[in-house]
Amino acid sequence: MEVRAGAALVIIDQQKGIHHPKLGRRNNPHAEERMRALLAHWRRNGWPVIHVQHLSHSPESVFWPEQSGVEFQDAFVPRAGERLIQKRVPDAFCSTELETSLRDADIGQLVLVGVATNNSVESTARTAGNLGFETWVIEDACYTFDKADFFGELRSAETVHAMSLGNLHGEYATVISSGQLLA
Template identity: 75%
Template structure:
């Protein structure tokens, strides 16, 4: 993998609410550690970092703006000069200035990490790929939760994660592991 000097690291929804027990069992218990390693490396190399923050329109959401769940986790708190994109839907491009600001900065390569793999990560990666960005999703720096499918069958977080990555790989993005970057 050839990393551009201005490849942007996009950290999706690393907010306090994502640890709420009501979200259920998850996979990839080391995902945050890997995200933190990537963030540290991006900062060290002075590459662009973009923090995506979900501001839900639903008061039942763990990301409802009127409570602490919407705040960034301490270890992922944006630094001065790091861009913050606030979104109200899973896709970080929808209704935001993300695409325009990336193009304005001449950024063509995106490294996407965060949560939830099947939701905000997948929808953002799909749009990035559709818009022509060279998109990489770091499998072990993402995670998701158990989910029931349309037919009522329950799937483990790992199964949901695997299917979501399968949906992305080779069509919208390239799925990699952290060892392929660091």
């Protein structure tokens, strides 16, 4: 198995609000650099790029539509010809045209990057795998934040990230590094 030319790069929730201090400590400080390298590779090759934007229902969210946090980070603003998917829940397939647009374009392979690994990335990857898309998650081009588990024990972003990738790999997706993909 390998990532083929023409696979769609799906960039999840790279919006200004994701850098808000209230979200806490994160892992993978170089994730955006890896995402930019992948995006440049996709653009150079003319392959499909899909930008996913979260529009929250909650005014307290960093992605509330009526404030600047909902806007894309400068490096991830969609260009002409690149698809924009706006979602209201973590899963980019839920109540959006993502599946239809992929099937209409005859795209069967997806490469997922973005934030948060255990939230929007994981939920989107699970659905993609369940729908039969060949799904790849780029582990060093995703990140998440420290999070308390169900029992209240604080888990590091690194642990949360690793568990999420463990949940996905081999069942819903194949997890690799950006270096493996770009080599």
